[in-house]
Structure formats: C-alpha cells, structure tokens
Amino acid sequence: MGNLKETLNKKIAYSELEEDLKNSLKDKEFALLVKELKLDKNTAMKKVSKLKEVIEEKKNCFNCKGIYMCKNSYQAHFLNAIIMDNRLYFTYVPCKYQKEVLKFNEKKVIRMKDIDTNDKKQLDIIKWMDNFYEDYTPTLEMKGLFLHGSFGSGKTYLLSALLNELNISKKVSIEIVYFPEALRSIKEDFDLFSYKMDKFMNTDILLIDDIGAEKVTEWGRDEVLGTILQYRMDNKKTTFFTSNLTINELEEHLSLTKSSIDKVKSRRIIERIKQLTIDKELISENRRG
Ligand code: ADP
Ligand code: MG
Numbered sequence: 001m002g003n004l005k006e007t008l009n010k011k012i013a014y015s016e017l018e019e020d021l022k023n024s025l026k027d028k029e030f031a032l033l034v035k036e037l038k039l040d041k042n043t044a045m046k047k048v049s050k051l052k053e054v055i056e057e058k059k060n061c062f063n064c065k066g067i068y069m070c071k072n073s074y075q076a077h078f079l080n081a082i083i084m085d086n087r088l089y090f091t092y093v094p095c096k097y098q099k100e101v102l103k104f105n106e107k108k109v110i111r112m113k114d115i116d117t118n119d120k121k122q123l124d125i126i127k128w129m130d131n132f133y134e135d136y137t138p139t140l141e142m143k144g145l146f147l148h149g150s151f152g153s154g155k156t157y158l159l160s161a162l163l164n165e166l167n168i169s170k171k172v173s174i175e176i177v178y179f180p181e182a183l184r185s186i187k188e189d190f191d192l193f194s195y196k197m198d199k200f201m202n203t204d205i206l207l208i209d210d211i212g213a214e215k216v217t218e219w220g221r222d223e224v225l226g227t228i229l230q231y232r233m234d235n236k237k238t239t240f241f242t243s244n245l246t247i248n249e250l251e252e253h254l255s256l257t258k259s260s261i262d263k264v265k266s267r268r269i270i271e272r273i274k275q276l277t278i279d280k281e282l283i284s285e286n287r288r289g
Helices: 001-025 028-036 041-046 048-062 097-107 120-135 154-172 181-188 190-202 218-234 248-253 259-275
Strands: 077-084 087-094 144-149 174-178 205-209 238-243 275-284
Touching: 001 041, 001 259, 028 048, 041 048, 048 077, 087 097, 087 190, 097 190, 120 154, 120 218, 120 275, 144 154, 144 218, 144 248, 144 259, 154 205, 154 238, 174 181, 174 190, 181 190, 181 218, 190 218, 205 218, 218 259, 238 275, 248 259, 259 275
Parallel strands: 144 238, 144 275, 174 205, 205 238
Antiparallel strands: 077 087
C-alpha cells in the first residue's frame, strides 16, 4: 500500500511540474530561453522558477540606469543560465555597470614591480616570493605560505602581487578568494557553489585570504574548506593563506563548540594546511587608510 501511495504522489508531483512548465511556455520569452538553451523537458520542468528568475533579472537590467537602482538579488549582477558539458548551470554575471567598475579596478592590478621595498619587516617575505616566482611551474610540487600576522601589515598585498605576476607573466591560473565573503555568497546558490568549488579546487594557485575571519560553521569548515584542501593536497597544487591568526589560534577558531568531534575536525584542517604550506609571520605597521 505504502509503495502505491508513494508512486501516486510522485505521479501527481510530476504532472504538477509538467503543468507548470506547459503554462510557463506560453510566455514567449520563457519559451525562447528554453529553446536557446536546448533544454529537454525534464530539465526545464525542474528549473522553471530559476529560469523565470533569469528572465526577470535581465528585464530589471534592461530598465536600469545605474547600480544605485539595482533590483536584482545579488547587487550589480544578474542571474544567467548557461550550458557547460551538457549540464545546466546558473551563475551570477556582473552587469554592464559593474563591468565598468571592474575594468577600472583592473588597471590597478598589483604586480611585483609595484611593491615598495622600504619596509624591512617585509623583506624576508619579498625575497621568498622572488625565489618562488623564478622557480614556479604548475608541474612542480611547491608549497605555498601560511602568512599570518598583524592587521594591515601587507599580507594580502604582497601575495596578491605574486599571484598576479605569475598570472600575467607566466600564464599561471590563479584564484584569490576572500574567504569570509566566499562562504557567504556560495551558500546562497548551489550552482554557484559547484562552479566556484571547481575553480578553487582546480586552479594552479589558490590564495585563501583572511582565513579565521569567517564565521565558522560545520559546513564551511568540513564541506567547503576540508574538501578544497584535501583535493589540492592530493593533486599537489600550491595553496597560500593569509590570516590574522597563528596556526594554533586558527585551530582554536575552527573548533567551534570545543566538542571533541569539532576538535578532531579542526585538527584535520590544520594538518592539511601544514602539509600545504610553510609558516611565516609578518608583523609590521598597519598601512591601511
Ligand atoms: P593585511 O592583509 O596584512 O591586513 P594589506 O595587504 O591589506 O594588509 O595591506 C594594507 C595596505 O598597505 C595595502 O592596501 C597596501 O596599500 C599597503 N601596502 C602594504 N605593503 C605594501 C608594499 N610593500 N608596497 C606598497 N603598498 C603596500
Ligand atoms: Mg588581508
């Protein structure tokens, strides 16, 4: 009996989705989008509301005069549907106004030659970076840094310069991820999540910026961070971190509730970080602002 009821419920659910799709297809723009993406019926049925959101957000953009009046769910971006390897993905794309902002900032990509070398406390790191730059190729197994120290001492600045230089001059693929923000944004959209995870896992060099400043959740620690680090370890990919916390403080931070389970899981992350990096400290004046 139970099985029969289940099957019946599934059938009802299916026919409701089918009906929903049929009604939605009466809308010209919806039908066009489904056609352009070459979606089969099953895929389209499951994603009706998401596809409608795509249309809605593009409409908002069409009528928009600037970021200040953005109506979309992720400011200055619109939801886009794309097909990659025969699968449907939803991603957020910077809008035309945001692209101008990005283009403007792009001119200010920091490179190694921009680094001011007057701060003696930074010299050890800069020297290390010079050597790393010379030696690095994606096929070599090279450790990154766990660079910790005081706020505003130049941790993010220096490592960004190194990664950008490798990217521009040696065509190395890089990802710089401001960790607290990344966790927040990927939590909201599963498709964005898988897309970003793929990038974080597979890029030649990854910089996880400001680890320890995030609000820790089990999901962020185990599913996101743990997965990325394990993959990068297994595939011998170079990974950098910056943090205001020492490795011991980070271990404490990642253990959340201090239950014994959390302590084990936090320890596991720390072990991975230690395998991936060389520990260096940078304590200097705060140069921010
Ligand atoms: P941290 O990540 O350690 O908190 P940042 O890397 O953000 O600090 O550095 C703060 C600011 O100091 C940067 O935005 C940059 O303008 C400046 N800065 C730090 N080091 C240098 C340097 N070697 N050359 C030029 N500017 C620097
Ligand atoms: Mg920083």
